[in-house]
Amino acid sequence: MSQARAQPGLSGRVDWTFVAAVLGLVTLGTIAMLSAASTTMFYQSILRKHFIALALGLSLFTLTLAFNYQIFQDQSKPLYAVAVALMASVLVLGRSARGHRAWLRLAGFSFQPAELARVLVVLVLADFLDRRARRVGEFPTLLAALAIAAPILALILKQPDFSTALTFLPTITGMLFCAGADMFQMLFVFGYGALALSVPLVVTFCQVRFPYSPPMSLPGLVLSASRFGWPLLAAMVLLAALSAAAWLAAAWLRLSARPLAFIAAPVIVSLAMLTGVAVNRSMKSYQRNRFVAFVAPRSDVQGAAYNVIQSRVAIGSGGLWGQGLFSGTQSQLGFLPERHTDFIFADIGEEMGFWGAGLVLGLYTLLFWRIVAAARQARDRYGYLVCCGLASMFAFVVVLNVGMCVGLMPVAGIPLPLISYGGSSLVVNLFSLGIVANVYARRYALL
Amino acid sequence: MKPDSTRGRLSILWGVISAACVVLGLRLAQLQILDAAYYRDAAERNRSQIIYQTAPRGRFYDRHGEVLAENRGAFTLIFLPGKNRVRRDLEPLARELGRQLGQDPGDLLVTLEQAERDQSAARLAENLPPATAFRLWELKTIYPGIVLIEEARRYYPYGRFASHLLGYMGKMSPREWRNFKARGYRADQRIGKMGLEALFEDDLRGRDGGRRMEVDAQGRIKRELENIPWEAGSNVYLTLDxxxxxxxxxxxxxxxxxxxxxxxxxxxxxxxxxxxxQPDFDPNALLSVDAKTGRPSAGIPEFNNxxxxxxxxxxxxxxxxxxxxxxxxxxxxxxxxxxxxxxxxxxxxxxxxxxxxxxxxxxxxxxxxxxxxxxxxxxxxxxxxxxxxxxxxxxxxxxxxxxxxxxxxxxxxxxxxxxxxxxxxxxxxxxxxxxxxxxxxxxxxxxxxxxxxxxxxxxxxxxxxxxxxxADGRPDFVQHPELSAxxxxxxxxxxxxxxxxxxxxxxxxxxxxxxxxxxxxxxxxxxxxxxxxxxxxxxxxxxxxxxxxxxxxxxxxxxxxxxxxxxxxxxxxxxxxxxGLADAQDARAPRPAAPGARPAPPPEILPAGAIR
Known part of the structure; x- marks a missing residue:
């Protein structure tokens, strides 16, 4: 620190703990990838792409430190335009792989712009919420924030990439929450979202667990209410009646309650149910299979649930010390699917054991802690919001991916940041973490 | 600067994140420390397939030491299931095998699918002639999961000889399978079906060997993990001449x-x-399977007059x-x-x-x-x-x-x-x-x-x-004459x-x-x-x-x-x-050598280890 005081250079202000966490994760990820991808057919090509992306990402990380992050706030509108343009161009020019039109070819490299768009949305939203700071508690602000993200979300869903779109919601939620949005409003908005999403889950659960339930039993009622029709309408009327009864009861008991709640609650719930039913109807079969695999992993071992089981077996068989690099039978013999991409955490668990997997989890926790610290010490509200958004985003993605590998979350096709193989993901993630480092390094507003 | 309320919210965010990380860490400890043994077993089952090898059955000798029933090496075609393989992947294999073995590809496909469902090895054909075995050997490189092993098969050197007394070997009927399952038999094993083969089943059978192979998700054999040697069955010396x-x-x-x-x-x-x-049958013929029907090539007169x-x-x-x-x-x-x-x-x-x-x-x-x-x-x-x-x-x-x-x-x-x-x-x-x-x-x-x-x-x-x-070193059983009256x-x-x-x-x-x-x-x-x-x-x-x-x-x-x-x-x-007299020979003449000189000893069973 003395050196920094004497000569106020950047190096003294950089959060070296944070940098160490990033480098540690990237190193562990590279080692795991070397092992996990060794049995694939394109090992050489994978290695080449990975190291090119790593070099590019680390340069971007360093480069981002070189200029003030506030430039992103100044250029907010162009950034938003870039994000929308990128996502639109993917749909027009993009290449299809595995049923997603998610890839852009750029100078010989394939590039997945949705990851970049997500970071850009964080930057744009941070600017918006910063400028609306005084009116952040108002409902229009909340809706406007969602409206900003909506076009990009819609374009991503059009690919269709359900999983990536899913990661937007906690990111936006985290930012709104940290910006100080009204909890009651957020509860309604996100309660609506959560309810709408839970409808397909509950319906799938009932379909799998109680396939032959009689029509008047609870699962039977759930199933009949999951279609547009009289039972659904009846359910909504019942909700309205319940709400009215609750209001009367509250009045009779002389409880002080906001009358708005008794109107809003049934409306929100009904709307959420309608949306949920719509989502449920439009779900693709592979998406439903993921729900099935989560709800009942043993129902279809050869199909969607296969991945979940093999991943859990891989992690569990690693034990305390792991089976050693290049020696995990689950990954090296091909039982573990997607072992160098989405399920790389399972490979780490198998080959490096509890210590390896625990180290990765520990480094992530350290990383989150440092991002939160950067947010706490940011010199302006914009930097604070950017860090909050990125913290929510990374934390959600990591928890979702690791949770999927250990069988606590449904299978979502999202990579593990900094560790999974995937060039564009690595570059974008290092770039966005560079912004976090930038916010922290410029916390005293001297540079 | 930020209002204080947002600081509090950041702490809440951090609390949620760290709590999630702790939950994941606990789950990791549960899987990798508490349940590690269970998952290690599961992984072991995943990667290894046991190919059983029938042990040489105990021999029958006559009173002068002539071998009446012994064993010979024979090729058996085994199919090892893979992971996530469906009917479409198995059809070409069933067609090719059907052509080579002269069996119905539809039936073979049913067997292959059953093996995939059960995740256990299936015997497709036994007692293969060497020419067929070598042609099938080449298929191994094209179709994953095809393995040829050599194992011991019953052989009766005299063919039609005391057939009702010695009996024969055959596949279990569904009823027999229910009884034998509890005694450690596998569904594809053969048992003594008649006569002494049935009577001394427990003594003769020995303990089957096996080769634990490491297989990948496609059912391809990677290497041998363990070779469990078989134990031959006990030999029975008969009073028969x-x-x-x-x-x-x-x-x-x-x-x-x-x-x-x-x-x-x-x-x-x-x-x-x-x-x-009489009439009798050749017990060897019951071991070779008819190429067309997949059933024993001979019906047998079971009645022991x-x-x-x-x-x-x-x-x-x-x-x-x-x-x-x-x-x-x-x-x-x-x-x-x-x-x-x-x-x-x-x-x-x-x-x-x-x-x-x-x-x-x-x-x-x-x-x-x-x-x-x-x-x-x-x-x-x-x-x-x-x-x-x-x-x-x-x-x-x-x-x-x-x-x-x-x-x-x-x-x-x-x-x-x-x-x-x-x-x-x-x-x-x-x-x-x-x-x-x-x-x-x-x-x-x-x-x-x-x-x-x-x-x-x-x-x-x-x-x-x-x-x-x-065979296990217990003292010999010796039969003493019993007077009934x-x-x-x-x-x-x-x-x-x-x-x-x-x-x-x-x-x-x-x-x-x-x-x-x-x-x-x-x-x-x-x-x-x-x-x-x-x-x-x-x-x-x-x-x-x-x-x-x-x-x-x-x-x-x-x-x-x-x-x-x-x-x-x-x-x-x-x-x-x-x-020991020849026809028309006088019993007072010196005794000639026993008629029917002992046959040349059969080739020894090759030790398990022929699969590469």
């Missing part, structure tokens, strides 16, 4: 009808020297009648006149020589098998007394030889009739005196009777085991019966069994058969002069007519084989 058995099998096969049974017993201890039933065929003994019963009469004090010199029939009331009982034998005493009576003489002798002795001797000789009861399907025959006499609630008449006594009526016996029972006639009254429980040498008769009665039986062979109806230099004593029989031609019987025992008899034989040729013509030559071949 291969030469006598061969003589019985061939003799019966070449007899008039080619159907019947022959049993030879050592009268000194009850050893079964031969047990033949020697223990399950019951026939009236006919005249071979007459020595027992004589023994009963003399034991009661009858005189052999008393003569009866035979006009060719016996008149009882208004019924006429014929003698088999219609013109009559004239005046007949004991020796002439047995020598020429005069029915009228025995009618008189029987009436004089009484049905009850004859029945007592039936019982002592073990007729009407199983010998308890412990082979499946043994019949007891039917005792005939006043007491038996009384049990059945019916009366006994003199006409019945007449029928009984010549071994007809309701009396039925098995060839095995008659061999035991013959042995008792030869050794003067010791009724042995017949047995076929000498020794079982256990002793016939009570005077030495004079024995002398009379034995002398008369010698005369039967030397100059009477049994002349075709005569062997110069041996004391041969026998009795022919022609059992009346309501449904067709008479059955031919011959019982005989033989020994060197001055020595106890070494062989007692009972031969039955179904529908063979007269016993002296069709059954006695079979018995003679067996006697010759027992004494």
């Amino acid at each position: 291969a030469a006598v058995q061969r003589a019985a099998d061939e003799g019966l096969r070449e007899s008039v009808t080619g159907r019947g049974a022959a049993v030879a017993i050592d009268p000194r201890n009850g050893d079964i020297l031969a047990m033949s039933s 020697a223990i399950a065929g019951t026939y009236p003994p006919g005249s071979t019963f007459k020595p027992i009648v004589g023994l009963a009469a003399f034991a009661k004090g009858a005189s052999p010199d008393e003569e009866y006149f035979c006009p060719g029939y016996y008149q009882l009331g208004n019924r006429r009982f014929k003698c088999w020589v219609h013109k009559g034998h004239g005046r007949v005493g004991w020796f002439k009576g047995l020598e020429e098998s005069c029915d009228v003489y025995f009618y008189n002798l029987g009436l004089k002795t009484g049905g009850a007394e004859i029945e007592r001797y039936e019982r002592m000789f073990g007729l009407g009861e199983r010998t308890n030889i412990s082979l499946r399907g043994e019949k007891s025959g039917h005792r005939f006499g006043p007491r038996q009739r009384g049990k059945e609630g019916k009366g006994w008449y003199d006409g019945d006594t007449l029928n009984l005196s010549i071994g007809q009526g309701e009396l039925t016996v098995t060839p095995l029972q008659m061999a035991v009777v013959t042995a008792a006639l030869a050794n003067r009254g010791q009724v042995w429980r017949p047995h076929f085991t000498r020794r079982i040498v256990y 002793r016939i009570d008769a005077t030495p004079r009665a024995w002398d009379l019966v034995q002398r008369a039986m010698e005369i039967v062979v030397s100059s009477g109806t049994g002349k075709s069994a005569r062997v110069p230099g041996l004391v041969v004593a026998g009795k022919t029989g022609t059992a009346q058969n309501a449904g067709g031609k008479d059955h031919a019987w011959f019982i005989v025992y033989a020994g060197r002069p001055g020595e106890p008899a070494k062989i007692a034989v009972a031969v039955l040729v179904a529908n063979g007519g007269h016993g002296g013509v069709s059954a006695a030559p079979v018995a003679r071949r067996m006697i010759l084989a027992r004494f």
